Amino acid sequence: MKKYQLFLLSVFVSLNVSANEYTASFFGIKSDGITNNTGSIQKAIDYISEHRGGTLVFYVGRYLTGTIHLKSNVKIRLEEGAVLVGASSPYDYNSSTQGARAIIEANGQSNIGIYGKGVIEGSGNTLIKNMNDLLNAGYIKKNSEPGLISFTNCMNVSLNGLHLWNGPYNALTLTECKTVNLEALDINGRNIPSSTGIVAKGCKWVNLKDLFVEVKKEPFINQNNQFVTIQNAITNKGVTL
Amino acid sequence: MIAKMKKIRKLLLPFALLFVFSSNVFSKDYNVLDFGAKNDGITLNSAIIQGAIDYITENGGGRLVFEPGVYITGSVYLKSNVTLHLKKGAELRSSGNGFDFVKDKYIGWMSMIFALKQDNIGITGEGMINGMGFSTALSMLDYAQKGFIIDALSYDRAKEDNRPVNIYFRECNQVKITGITLKDPANWNQVYDQCKDVYVDSIKVDSKSYWNNDGIDIVDCDGVVIKNSYFDAADDIICFKSHDATKICQNVIVDNCSGRSSANGLKFGTVSRGGFRNFKITNLKIFDTYRSAIALQSVDGGIIDNILIDGVKSYNTGNVIFLRIGDRLNKLNSGEVSVLKNVTIKNVYAEVPFSKADSGYSYEGPVEDLPRNISPSAIIGLPDWRIENVTLSNIEIVYPGAGNPFYAKRGTSKEELESIPEMPYAYPEFSQFKELPAWGFYVRHADNITFDNVVLKAKESDYRPAIVIDDAKELKLQNLNFSEPGQKNKKQTILNNVTQRKK
Numbered sequence: 001m002k003k004y005q006l007f008l009l010s011v012f013v014s015l016n017v018s019a020n021e022y023t024a025s026f027f028g029i030k031s032d033g034i035t036n037n038t039g040s041i042q043k044a045i046d047y048i049s050e051h052r053g054g055t056l057v058f059y060v061g062r063y064l065t066g067t068i069h070l071k072s073n074v075k076i077r078l079e080e081g082a083v084l085v086g087a088s089s090p091y092d093y094n095s096s097t098q099g100a101r102a103i104i105e106a107n108g109q110s111n112i113g114i115y116g117k118g119v120i121e122g123s124g125n126t127l128i129k130n131m132n133d134l135l136n137a138g139y140i141k142k143n144s145e146p147g148l149i150s151f152t153n154c155m156n157v158s159l160n161g162l163h164l165w166n167g168p169y170n171a172l173t174l175t176e177c178k179t180v181n182l183e184a185l186d187i188n189g190r191n192i193p194s195s196t197g198i199v200a201k202g203c204k205w206v207n208l209k210d211l212f213v214e215v216k217k218e219p220f221i222n223q224n225n226q227f228v229t230i231q232n233a234i235t236n237k238g239v240t241l
Numbered sequence: 242m243i244a245k246m247k248k249i250r251k252l253l254l255p256f257a258l259l260f261v262f263s264s265n266v267f268s269k270d271y272n273v274l275d276f277g278a279k280n281d282g283i284t285l286n287s288a289i290i291q292g293a294i295d296y297i298t299e300n301g302g303g304r305l306v307f308e309p310g311v312y313i314t315g316s317v318y319l320k321s322n323v324t325l326h327l328k329k330g331a332e333l334r335s336s337g338n339g340f341d342f343v344k345d346k347y348i349g350w351m352s353m354i355f356a357l358k359q360d361n362i363g364i365t366g367e368g369m370i371n372g373m374g375f376s377t378a379l380s381m382l383d384y385a386q387k388g389f390i391i392d393a394l395s396y397d398r399a400k401e402d403n404r405p406v407n408i409y410f411r412e413c414n415q416v417k418i419t420g421i422t423l424k425d426p427a428n429w430n431q432v433y434d435q436c437k438d439v440y441v442d443s444i445k446v447d448s449k450s451y452w453n454n455d456g457i458d459i460v461d462c463d464g465v466v467i468k469n470s471y472f473d474a475a476d477d478i479i480c481f482k483s484h485d486a487t488k489i490c491q492n493v494i495v496d497n498c499s500g501r502s503s504a505n506g507l508k509f510g511t512v513s514r515g516g517f518r519n520f521k522i523t524n525l526k527i528f529d530t531y532r533s534a535i536a537l538q539s540v541d542g543g544i545i546d547n548i549l550i551d552g553v554k555s556y557n558t559g560n561v562i563f564l565r566i567g568d569r570l571n572k573l574n575s576g577e578v579s580v581l582k583n584v585t586i587k588n589v590y591a592e593v594p595f596s597k598a599d600s601g602y603s604y605e606g607p608v609e610d611l612p613r614n615i616s617p618s619a620i621i622g623l624p625d626w627r628i629e630n631v632t633l634s635n636i637e638i639v640y641p642g643a644g645n646p647f648y649a650k651r652g653t654s655k656e657e658l659e660s661i662p663e664m665p666y667a668y669p670e671f672s673q674f675k676e677l678p679a680w681g682f683y684v685r686h687a688d689n690i691t692f693d694n695v696v697l698k699a700k701e702s703d704y705r706p707a708i709v710i711d712d713a714k715e716l717k718l719q720n721l722n723f724s725e726p727g728q729k730n731k732k733q734t735i736l737n738n739v740t741q742r743k744k
Binding site: 026027028034035036038039040042043044047066087088089090091092094130133134137139140 | 283291292293336383
């Protein structure tokens with residue numbers, strides 16, 4: 001119980017560390033749904049991380065992107081109506097250094113988070129079809145479909161309030177992360193045969209609270225984790241994760 | 242000299258032939274649309290094009306073919322044995338966002354198409370590469386002003402290393418660029434840097450979107466052919482540079498090219514550390530150009546040696562010939578030598594206007610170095626670094642004349658001539674000395690200079706003589722012909738401290 005209190009305290013502290021807010025448009029990020037913003041979002045994250053951290057805020061609109069790498073002390077806030085849309089070509093997810101491919105990746109970072117009432121939307125079946133076409137032509141080798149979020153070896157991670165939709169593969173992959181707080185997430189991949197929910201491997205102190213998961217494959221893969229707490233986290237069939 | 246040139250031609254012939262053969266080696270074509278690229282003018286294709294290039298280079302090489310349409314892109318890296326083939330109507334277009342472009346760590350600059358240490362690469366077809374320079378440059382300026390990128394900013398613009406060029410190939414062998422149109426970069430247009438065997442044929446350059454928009458920059462390359470090409474650029478159009486004091490630009494043929502510029506036409510420099518050797522430039526046509534049609538400048542301790550320029554037509558161009566030795570890096574005192582020697586320029590017809598030659602074009606050249614009357618062509622060395630062995634033959638230049646001493650005056654007395662500043666450290670430009678004492682040709686600190694069959698015409702009377710030569714050994718003047726209205730008996734040639742060669 002003491003450990004749990006300490007954990008809550010650390011989350012509370014980390015939320016208050018980053019006071020600086022930056023709007024997406026400030027970095028030239030476009031909400032038109034057709035401009036691929038990968039380069040601009042990445043520069044924004046790098047800049048905020050290098051300047052004592054802060055929050056990158058996306059207001060209502062569709063923001064197309066390929067893989068972006070979240071960095072220490074940076075949070076992304078998706079306001080209601082803001083949709084971060086994953087690009088539909090697998091080539092847009094080739095910048096992964098380690099760990100599973102995803103729209104938002106982080107590796108070895110701390111104090112990171114994504115929150116708000118917005119949506120992170122994968123290209124689901126379109127991306128799967130594009131991958132299969134390239135595979136059949138022999139242009140690419142077999143590789144896993146990119147997920148929505150993939151954090152590897154990170155500390156103090158929080159995801160709160162988001163809708164994680166239409167992921168072609170794992171909505172959320174957590175590998176060897178410490179102190180992870182997942183709260184009020186709506187994960188939905190109902191039209192995608194390969195959709196999977198949360199995959200956590202080798203993590204410590206993972207808190208799942210108020211989750212709803214509707215996917216075709218496993219809603220929650222829980223492997224070699226320590227100190228996982230689950231409160232009110234259910235599938236579309238009302239089964240606890 | 243002529244024998245030497247014949248030797249160069251023999252040297253160049255084998256690799257000219259090599260290109261003819263190598264063009265048929267790549268048979269396998271891949272359609273970029275099959276890799277998922279979209280020619281809709283909306284989708285950012287960088288990652289997809291890169292995926293396709295990587296696949297082709299790993300699978301025996303071939304052409305990546307772009308069907309008609311607009312392909313938005315940021316930076317991509319071309320790899321060995323891959324040719325980008327842009328069909329007529331296909332356009333590779335910059336996203337206009339500087340953040341979609343890479344600053345290569347080795348090169349230190351940004352580009353749309355990079356190649357680094359690759360062999361057998363090319364860009365062919367009749368399609369277009371469009372850098373969207375104005376938007377891309379302004380996006381970088383905006384990012385710099387907000388502090389997202391580090392840039393000291395000068396002249397209210399981002400510096401060159403923060404503005405993408407269209408093509409930057411470095412240390413590549415067998416480069417082939419044919420047929421394409423290169424439009425509107427944010428910086429220089431196409432750079433071939435320390436490459437071997439560069440073949441450029443029938444390209445068009447339309448490059449007037451932002452500052453430093455050159456036509457083509459050849460930096461320290463060995464074995465270059467540029468022919469049948471057209472250049473319309475805000476900055477220097479056919480530009481040879483030497484960035485590395487241990488390297489040299491050499492064995493170059495330029496044939497049947499034409500163009501206009503708000504700077505210079507054919508230019509050696511400005512950065513000229515190693516130098517330039519064995520050039521044959523034929524059938525050059527320059528028009529509507531603000532500065533010089535031909536500017537050969539050795540100003541950073543390098544050499545210029547064995548240059549033949551044969552057949553130049555220059556219309557409505559602010560200056561015709563400017564040869565200059567300078568010492569921008571202050572090397573004179575360290576015992577190094579800048580060299581400019583063995584240059585032949587022949588069969589030139591040129592008309593110099595009274596008005597601004599590039600007026601009305603985007604990014605006009607800056608009005609500077611005033612007051613001065615119309616500047617003469619010039620060959621200007623330094624007292625201890627002399628220009629040597631330059632032959633000018635069959636030259637006709639029509640000048641506006643009308644030099645007015647009440648506007649700017651430089652007399653021809655010994656004192657006045659010797660008071661002209663040397664300006665060794667200055668950026669070299671035909672106008673840098675402001676008023677010069679001749680309306681046709683000015684020569685200083687130069688030996689073994691030959692004028693043979695040179696016709697200089699002034700349309701209006703000028704207070705200055707046609708030719709002034711100061712401090713020259715072994716000068717030879719033959720078959721000079723001057724015309725200036727109402728000045729039949731005027732002494733048109735002024736010599737100061739000159740020795741003349743008989744034969």
